[in-house]
Amino acid sequence: MSRPPPLHLGFLASHGGSNLQAILDAIAAGTLPARACVVISNNSGALALERARAAGVTALHLSRQSYPDDEALDRAILGALRSAGVNLVVLAGYMKKLGPRVLGAYRGRVLNIHPALLPRHGGQGMFGMRVHEAVLAAGDRESGVTIHLVDEEYDRGPILAQARVPVLPGDTPETLAERVLAEEHRLYPDTLRRIAAGEITLEKL
Ligand code: GAR
Numbered sequence: 001m002s003r004p005p006p007l008h009l010g011f012l013a014s015h016g017g018s019n020l021q022a023i024l025d026a027i028a029a030g031t032l033p034a035r036a037c038v039v040i041s042n043n044s045g046a047l048a049l050e051r052a053r054a055a056g057v058t059a060l061h062l063s064r065q066s067y068p069d070d071e072a073l074d075r076a077i078l079g080a081l082r083s084a085g086v087n088l089v090v091l092a093g094y095m096k097k098l099g100p101r102v103l104g105a106y107r108g109r110v111l112n113i114h115p116a117l118l119p120r121h122g123g124q125g126m127f128g129m130r131v132h133e134a135v136l137a138a139g140d141r142e143s144g145v146t147i148h149l150v151d152e153e154y155d156r157g158p159i160l161a162q163a164r165v166p167v168l169p170g171d172t173p174e175t176l177a178e179r180v181l182a183e184e185h186r187l188y189p190d191t192l193r194r195i196a197a198g199e200i201t202l203e204k205l
Pocket residue numbers: 013014015016017018019020092093094113114115126127128131181184
């Protein structure tokens with residue numbers, strides 16, 4: 001088991017950034033040996049950007065508002081990740097699809113977290129509360145969290161880690177989401193720690 005190079009993390013997040021915060025907290029606490037290099041959001045009002053600034057991490061708003069087309073935005077995101085020295089991209093509630101340049105340059109080095117047990121309840125349009133609504137509508141007895149590598153297909157890349165969360169009688173999408181999110185906050189830093197320790201191997205890191 002060989003130890004990979006130090007993790008230099010670049011985050012993309014669209015909204016609250018509570019998973020980002022859990023990872024920043026683990027770095028600050030010394031339980032995750034990694035450096036947070038940059039946080040990018042498509043949403044200028046994202047709390048994730050404020051969380052980044054509060055932790056002294058470069059926070060960038062990059063969206064179609066300031067770029068003429070998807071290709072220009074893809075180039076801008078890749079440029080920002082590269083100039084920050086990022087070697088592992090962490091999607092933390094990023095609701096946009098990454099462009100081919102970023103995916104090509106960071107193939108096998110982009111992680112995503114999904115609030116269900118993939119391959120169930122994934123795919124285009126399945127994010128946030130919609131996922132929990134689908135789990136309850138299907139009558140599933142359990143849900144959970146999946147961390148996977150990102151490729152061109154939504155929620156389809158190789159799975160690195162999963163954690164199970166029971167569905168309880170009387171659950172609403174909100175109560176289930178809360179229980180799943182707590183598990184996300186444990187699993188994401190832990191999976192990164194295992195990557196940093198060489199316990200999970202990313203071929204191209
Ligand atoms: C998390 O529950 C994450 O699993 C989900 O968005 C939320 C972001 O929360 N992602 C998806 O649904 C991706 N398909 P956060 O901004 O507080 O970390």
